[in-house]
Amino acid sequence: GGLTHFDQGGQAHMVDVGDKNSTHRIAVAAGKIRMQAATFEIIQSGNAKKGDVIGIARIAAIMAAKRTSDLIPLCHPLALTRVTVDFQLVPENHSVECQAQVETYGKTGVEMEALTAVQVGLLTIYDMCKAVDRGMVMSDIRVLEKHGGKSGDWTAMID
Amino acid sequence: GGLTHFDQGGQAHMVDVGDKNSTHRIAVAAGKIRMQAATFEIIQSGNAKKGDVIGIARIAAIMAAKRTSDLIPLCHPLALTRVTVDFQLVPENHSVECQAQVETYGKTGVEMEALTAVQVGLLTIYDMCKAVDRGMVMSDIRVLEKHGGKSGDWTAMID
Amino acid sequence: GGLTHFDQGGQAHMVDVGDKNSTHRIAVAAGKIRMQAATFEIIQSGNAKKGDVIGIARIAAIMAAKRTSDLIPLCHPLALTRVTVDFQLVPENHSVECQAQVETYGKTGVEMEALTAVQVGLLTIYDMCKAVDRGMVMSDIRVLEKHGGKSGDWTAMID
Amino acid sequence: GGLTHFDQGGQAHMVDVGDKNSTHRIAVAAGKIRMQAATFEIIQSGNAKKGDVIGIARIAAIMAAKRTSDLIPLCHPLALTRVTVDFQLVPENHSVECQAQVETYGKTGVEMEALTAVQVGLLTIYDMCKAVDRGMVMSDIRVLEKHGGKSGDWTAMID
Amino acid sequence: GGLTHFDQGGQAHMVDVGDKNSTHRIAVAAGKIRMQAATFEIIQSGNAKKGDVIGIARIAAIMAAKRTSDLIPLCHPLALTRVTVDFQLVPENHSVECQAQVETYGKTGVEMEALTAVQVGLLTIYDMCKAVDRGMVMSDIRVLEKHGGKSGDWTAMID
Amino acid sequence: GGLTHFDQGGQAHMVDVGDKNSTHRIAVAAGKIRMQAATFEIIQSGNAKKGDVIGIARIAAIMAAKRTSDLIPLCHPLALTRVTVDFQLVPENHSVECQAQVETYGKTGVEMEALTAVQVGLLTIYDMCKAVDRGMVMSDIRVLEKHGGKSGDWTAMID
Numbered sequence: 001g002g003l004t005h006f007d008q009g010g011q012a013h014m015v016d017v018g019d020k021n022s023t024h025r026i027a028v029a030a031g032k033i034r035m036q037a038a039t040f041e042i043i044q045s046g047n048a049k050k051g052d053v054i055g056i057a058r059i060a061a062i063m064a065a066k067r068t069s070d071l072i073p074l075c076h077p078l079a080l081t082r083v084t085v086d087f088q089l090v091p092e093n094h095s096v097e098c099q100a101q102v103e104t105y106g107k108t109g110v111e112m113e114a115l116t117a118v119q120v121g122l123l124t125i126y127d128m129c130k131a132v133d134r135g136m137v138m139s140d141i142r143v144l145e146k147h148g149g150k151s152g153d154w155t156a157m158i159d
Numbered sequence: 160g161g162l163t164h165f166d167q168g169g170q171a172h173m174v175d176v177g178d179k180n181s182t183h184r185i186a187v188a189a190g191k192i193r194m195q196a197a198t199f200e201i202i203q204s205g206n207a208k209k210g211d212v213i214g215i216a217r218i219a220a221i222m223a224a225k226r227t228s229d230l231i232p233l234c235h236p237l238a239l240t241r242v243t244v245d246f247q248l249v250p251e252n253h254s255v256e257c258q259a260q261v262e263t264y265g266k267t268g269v270e271m272e273a274l275t276a277v278q279v280g281l282l283t284i285y286d287m288c289k290a291v292d293r294g295m296v297m298s299d300i301r302v303l304e305k306h307g308g309k310s311g312d313w314t315a316m317i318d
Numbered sequence: 319g320g321l322t323h324f325d326q327g328g329q330a331h332m333v334d335v336g337d338k339n340s341t342h343r344i345a346v347a348a349g350k351i352r353m354q355a356a357t358f359e360i361i362q363s364g365n366a367k368k369g370d371v372i373g374i375a376r377i378a379a380i381m382a383a384k385r386t387s388d389l390i391p392l393c394h395p396l397a398l399t400r401v402t403v404d405f406q407l408v409p410e411n412h413s414v415e416c417q418a419q420v421e422t423y424g425k426t427g428v429e430m431e432a433l434t435a436v437q438v439g440l441l442t443i444y445d446m447c448k449a450v451d452r453g454m455v456m457s458d459i460r461v462l463e464k465h466g467g468k469s470g471d472w473t474a475m476i477d
Numbered sequence: 478g479g480l481t482h483f484d485q486g487g488q489a490h491m492v493d494v495g496d497k498n499s500t501h502r503i504a505v506a507a508g509k510i511r512m513q514a515a516t517f518e519i520i521q522s523g524n525a526k527k528g529d530v531i532g533i534a535r536i537a538a539i540m541a542a543k544r545t546s547d548l549i550p551l552c553h554p555l556a557l558t559r560v561t562v563d564f565q566l567v568p569e570n571h572s573v574e575c576q577a578q579v580e581t582y583g584k585t586g587v588e589m590e591a592l593t594a595v596q597v598g599l600l601t602i603y604d605m606c607k608a609v610d611r612g613m614v615m616s617d618i619r620v621l622e623k624h625g626g627k628s629g630d631w632t633a634m635i636d
Numbered sequence: 637g638g639l640t641h642f643d644q645g646g647q648a649h650m651v652d653v654g655d656k657n658s659t660h661r662i663a664v665a666a667g668k669i670r671m672q673a674a675t676f677e678i679i680q681s682g683n684a685k686k687g688d689v690i691g692i693a694r695i696a697a698i699m700a701a702k703r704t705s706d707l708i709p710l711c712h713p714l715a716l717t718r719v720t721v722d723f724q725l726v727p728e729n730h731s732v733e734c735q736a737q738v739e740t741y742g743k744t745g746v747e748m749e750a751l752t753a754v755q756v757g758l759l760t761i762y763d764m765c766k767a768v769d770r771g772m773v774m775s776d777i778r779v780l781e782k783h784g785g786k787s788g789d790w791t792a793m794i795d
Numbered sequence: 796g797g798l799t800h801f802d803q804g805g806q807a808h809m810v811d812v813g814d815k816n817s818t819h820r821i822a823v824a825a826g827k828i829r830m831q832a833a834t835f836e837i838i839q840s841g842n843a844k845k846g847d848v849i850g851i852a853r854i855a856a857i858m859a860a861k862r863t864s865d866l867i868p869l870c871h872p873l874a875l876t877r878v879t880v881d882f883q884l885v886p887e888n889h890s891v892e893c894q895a896q897v898e899t900y901g902k903t904g905v906e907m908e909a910l911t912a913v914q915v916g917l918l919t920i921y922d923m924c925k926a927v928d929r930g931m932v933m934s935d936i937r938v939l940e941k942h943g944g945k946s947g948d949w950t951a952m953i954d
Contacts, residue, residue: 014401139298173878332719457616775934
């Protein structure tokens, strides 16, 4: 089958979801940013008391989830009912992992909202640390699982 | 040194760039999205004539660059003077690489704008292909080089 | 009768639609842009392979439909369920016609969303061609038909 | 010559204006909306005291000028220094004419900002009157004149 | 009890409202701006015929209500069904009072939307009069009453 | 003199600042929110370790400063060069004071940006604590001082 975002003539459209059921939909996405050891330590210490990089990245991620349909051209606007964003500090490889869960009761899924939250969460970490470490790399950004809707449950196979 | 985005009390602020010189600033960022072989072929064929996934992702990326300071909390608004976004199809590993170059004449750099363009470009590819391949993964998103400003030229060391 | 967007004292308000039924609502709007023959040929040739003016205008139009309630002061925010935008090249008078169809299941109609899509679609064509033809003119922008809601079906009488 | 919004490979980009001079730039655009005689009279009477359709359309138009680079994909963000929007009631053909003048000191022109102001001004009139007259038609939307920049002065030839 | 906007680990989240009922929700907020006698007279005279400060502030307030979830980090997006904004001129203390009523049928209340409307309504008055009276002060901005939802009716105790 | 935001005919416009000098401009605004003693204690304890109401309000305030010209109809867009937002906990009257300083090098002042930051900072505190204290009141929101531009320095007379 072809891509649903194009009609039979190959032109892009915002696909018709009018006939879909309004169901409880959940998506979980994740990703990480790797950095130098010194940068990692700054984030780690700041997290405890001041210079709260993670706290700011979380707010940016939550707000970005709400802007998804403004950013992604063919994405439907959705009234999100829940957004949570967690960060995990991983000392072994000086990386910060971000995981976002987004929920709605609507006619289409929220994978894009979860991915957008992760991307902007990681970007905000980059922004706040770039003065000391311009070479940080973001990777492994993906959907981990989704629930609800006609296609039902799905879980990523992590290699 | 600590992070410039926090003051001495550890509180976040949008850092003072008023005394910086308005110079020509350039940033190049890149990243990629890996997918199944079948998905890759759909993009590849669409690129030629219709179902133009890449063309739409490019527009989304350019528009996102202009929204950067809306998304990243402590990012300065900047009047961008140039944005180019290129995609490279890499058949060997079924991935699409995205590279964005952003320029301005201003008091602060445009790394965040280039990264945001790449992120939203890749996200748009994910959105348009997710109905056939939900397991796509975005990675290696980073700044490749920057020019201009007090810190001058910088190029990423790619391992 | 007076205008519903004003209360009895003549003050503007966002009119109460809380008691209206959530029904399937459809609106179709159209408009066109006239240009020089040479400009028309550039668009026509670009459409086939590269320099895809029409493809970019379509994306801008779809995205603009989602921004309607941000732009039009008294317009209700709506969760659109479908947006399609078609362009027709009309060689006889060197014009491009744009037609947008917008749908929702909601308490108020989507005429404004369809019109906004058409306007921004035409504006984007103007933007991309203005360097070669500043005198292009947009006209005949109107609602062609609407369905759903208390007032039911309506079709424009085209003279 | 081809369209500057595409590179040599036919791909869209936000064109480089970095080398252009920052000069005083002015653009004037206009357009009109035709309506039934009864609708025209409602606007006319409202203008004097309450139910101020024109006043609201003017505010929407001014605000829209500031959103232009958010709406038009390849449009540069610009710090506008002046926006004026005038409406003329034309009893002979039951139409309202809108004219917008936008100015900046920058590296690129403001034709798109002036056109966007006119479009959203007319759309707002449509929105406020659509309950009594759904068949209103917007037309003759064009740039009337521009000044500043390398291409200098330009005035539309009105037939 | 703690604050619902934080999880048990103290991290911010957009709280889960998925299980809440979609009910008719109403919020009324108010506030005022005090100014010099001369400024008050300018507003008062303008209100009648031209220089309509209040009319413009009303439009800004209504539009701001629709932007609330963009501005307030943990606020849920909501499809508002009604927004009214009234201003009262109070000659005794040269102040303008603003009152906003917002309604929706949704899973969470609209207090923030009503407060945001009031704040931006007052800010717009400040903006338009600041050239003649920079010392204006906004105060007593609060929710007056709310209805609907699990917590039911609530009315502020005004001292 | 009349209000500069209206032309001689009494119509609103975005006033011409093209001829003004680009100078260093600074504005400081402040305001406060009063609450119950119990609410105050929750904020106070959260500030130290988790449930960081103040940290989130600061981010919202900084981001709002960047959105000012989107919210206030006749406000010029400006490239801010610095935004700082401080909160002071005042145990005597269970209130939190917010003070924002905004700077730019531009053709017009930043009072509106500083006031918008304060308003949204206080609104965010309201949002996060409203589940435990709906009766909080925001007041004394004003400009404290401004510097730069033709009118030079100005300091509020606090009674």
